[in-house]
Each structure stands twice: as structure tokens, then as C-alpha cells.
Amino acid sequence: VSKLLKAKPIVRILKKQLSSDISEMKERPYLVVFLVGEHPPSLIYTQKKKIFCEEVGARCDIIHLPANIEQHAFNAKLSAFAKDSNVHGILVQLPLPKQLDPNAINEIIPYEKDVDGFHPQNIFRLFNGSKDFYHISCTPWGILKLLESYNISVPGKNVCIIGRSSIVGKPLALLLTQHNATVTLCHSQTQNIQKHSQIADIIIVAVGKKHFLDKTYLNSDKKQIIIDVGINQCATNGLTGDVAPECIDECLQITPVPGGVGPMTIAGVVHNLIRAALHQKGL
Ligand code: GUN
Numbered sequence: 001v002s003k004l005l006k007a008k009p010i011v012r013i014l015k016k017q018l019s020s021d022i023s024e025m026k027e028r029p030y031l032v033v034f035l036v037g038e039h040p041p042s043l044i045y046t047q048k049k050k051i052f053c054e055e056v057g058a059r060c061d062i063i064h065l066p067a068n069i070e071q072h073a074f075n076a077k078l079s080a081f082a083k084d085s086n087v088h089g090i091l092v093q094l095p096l097p098k099q100l101d102p103n104a105i106n107e108i109i110p111y112e113k114d115v116d117g118f119h120p121q122n123i124f125r126l127f128n129g130s131k132d133f134y135h136i137s138c139t140p141w142g143i144l145k146l147l148e149s150y151n152i153s154v155p156g157k158n159v160c161i162i163g164r165s166s167i168v169g170k171p172l173a174l175l176l177t178q179h180n181a182t183v184t185l186c187h188s189q190t191q192n193i194q195k196h197s198q199i200a201d202i203i204i205v206a207v208g209k210k211h212f213l214d215k216t217y218l219n220s221d222k223k224q225i226i227i228d229v230g231i232n233q234c235a236t237n238g239l240t241g242d243v244a245p246e247c248i249d250e251c252l253q254i255t256p257v258p259g260g261v262g263p264m265t266i267a268g269v270v271h272n273l274i275r276a277a278l279h280q281k282g283l
Contacts, residue, residue, distance in 0.1 A: 002150075003248070005227075005255045007263035010149040014267045015056055021274050022057040029277035030059040031115065031269070032081045034092040036074070036100065037067030041231070042093045045266075049091075052266045058273060067097050074100055078108045088277035089115035091269065094167070111135070112279055115272035117171065126171060129178045133279050135272045140172040142264025143204065143227055144179065146255065152202070152225055155180035160200035162186045162193060162213070162242075168206040168229055193217065205229060211244035218250045226254040229261050 022029060031053055035046045046062050053060035063077065081087050090113045092105050106114075111121035117137030125134035147154060159176050163169040164187040173185045184200070186193045197203050197217040205213045206229035218224055230242025241257030248254055255261055 001253060003253055005146060005150055005225075005253050006259055007146065007255075007261070007267075008259060010146060011263050011267055013149075014145075014271070015052075018056040018058075018267075018270055018274060025274075025277065027277070027281070028057060028059045029053075029088050029273045030086055031061075031089040031091070031273045032087050033060060033062045034065065034078065034090070035062050036065045036069060036093070037097050039093075039095065041233075042095075046093050048266055049269055052270055053273070056270060058270060069097075069100070071100055071104065075104060075108060078105065082109050082113065085280075087113065088280055089113055089269075089273040091116045113276055115269055115276055117141075117272065118166070123171065123174075126174050126178070133275075135276070136175060136268075137167065137171045138268030138272065139168045139206075139229065139261065139265045140175045141268040141271065142261060142266075143172060143229070144175060145267070146227070146261070146264050147202075147225075150253070152253070154202075157181050157201040158184070158199060159202045159204065160184045160186060160197045161204045161206070162197065163206035163208070163229070165206060172204065172206075200224065202227065205242040207242050208232065209242055210234060210240055212242045213247060214244040215246050215250045218247060220250075222250055222252060224251045226251050227261065228255050228257050231257060231262060 033046050033049055035042055050060040050062055081090055090109050096102050106119050111119040114122055114135055117135040122134045159181045161169050161173055164185055173183045176183050184196045186196050194217050198219045202225045204227040208230055210232040226243055228241035228243040232240050234240040239258045
């Protein structure tokens, strides 16, 4: 088994499948990405989404709005694209400037076009394990795909998720529960997180703190799998994850940062975009 769970070989295969799916479609799937302000990571992520779309033959436009845009002007822009039947997927890159209410997005983007999977209808269908059409949020989807692709079985496993964000921790807990894992969702108020993480088969860290997870969180078996969702700016060497480097020698397999969960998330956006486009054509 390879120690590093790299996204690259999986994304290469996914890109082939996605390109092939798109080449069979009459109309190119079209994603509109809203970017508000100049938050540096958001500038990078939105650009990566656009590049990925174009590499597989989808269309993507980034609507870049000023940081001080008012709610009514923002809503009006979003509404225009939400109603446009040529647009199959829309996402608003988070975080938003303080004057904008992130919940307003869900009132405007219909759930079919919500490729982020944040709309209440999408969350509810994930909650219910619905058979009807819905979008799974991209990071949870990407993590599950990564595990599947490396033949890491989920049913019956003890999974410890650290971090309860609406973007990662909470939807991931629902998705892994749906896939028959036994999920423990830890957070900043959890007492003795180590007690939970040490008995886990899979530890997923999404707290946004550089090198949060050190070897005290692991047991001594060296059989644990670590998924590092963190992307923290590091003054000395670029991007770094939520997992301390000392953990590499103490686990069975671990995702690198960069090159692990990040690219899988972007693949998830385009996966959802294609499904959105097919669904909107009644396919
Ligand atoms: N910011 C960080 N992660 C995400 C994501 O998955 N979607 C959006 N829209 N913004 C983000």
C-alpha cells in the first residue's frame, strides 16, 4: 500500500471520465462562480475550479464582485444567473464579506443548481439518504471518493471527525453514517479528543489549525488512516495541513497537503455540475 494518499492519480482518472461524459452531452455544462472581494485563498480556489472545468470541456465564468457590494445588489446579480436556463451550476465562494448574509444564497440558488450541496433540500436529502436527485457537498464527496479509490473500506469502521463546520464536518458525518461508518464528531468543546481519535480506524481533521493533530492523538499500532482537510498558510513553506509531520511515521496512510483532499474537492464540483446539467435536461 502507498503511504501517501495522493489525489493526482485519482483525479487523472476522474478527469478522463468527466471529459468523456461531457463529450457526449449536446450542451456544455456551464458553471458560474461568484467571488466577492480579494480573499487570497478564494482567488486561488475559484481559479482552480475554472481551470478544472475548462480542462474537461465544461464552461466556467467567475463573476468577481467588489468587497463592499450591498446585499440587494449581490442578490440581484445572483438571481439573474439563478434564473438563466443556460446556467447549470452556481456556487458562491466562501467566506463572504461581513455585510452579506450567507443564508441569502439558499433563497436564490435553486437546489438543482447548488453544486456546493449547501441548500436545505440537498442537506435534507443527504440526511435522509434520499433516492431522489440531490448534490452532496464537494469536500465530503471528495473524501469518500479518495477512500474508495484507495480501497479503504468504510462500512463498520470507527471514523473520528475533528471539526464540525457546515462545509466539511457536519455533512461528512452524515455521508459517512450513510455509508455505514460509526462516526464520532469531535469539536472545540469535546473533552479529551485523544480518547476518541485513538480508537478510530480513520481520523479526519478539519479544524483549520496548522499541525493541530500530533502523535498524542494516535495509538501505537501504526494502522490508522489520517485524512487532512486543513489548508493553512505557512510563512516558511507555503501551504500546510492540520496534521503535524511527526504523524507520518505513526500511521498507515495519510493524505498530503497540498495534493490530497483539495483537488478531490474541485473534482466534486465538476462531478456535481455534470449531474446538474443532465438533471436539468431531464436526463
Ligand atoms: N470555501 C472553502 N470551501 C468551500 C467550498 O467547498 N465551497 C465554497 N463555495 N466555498 C468554500
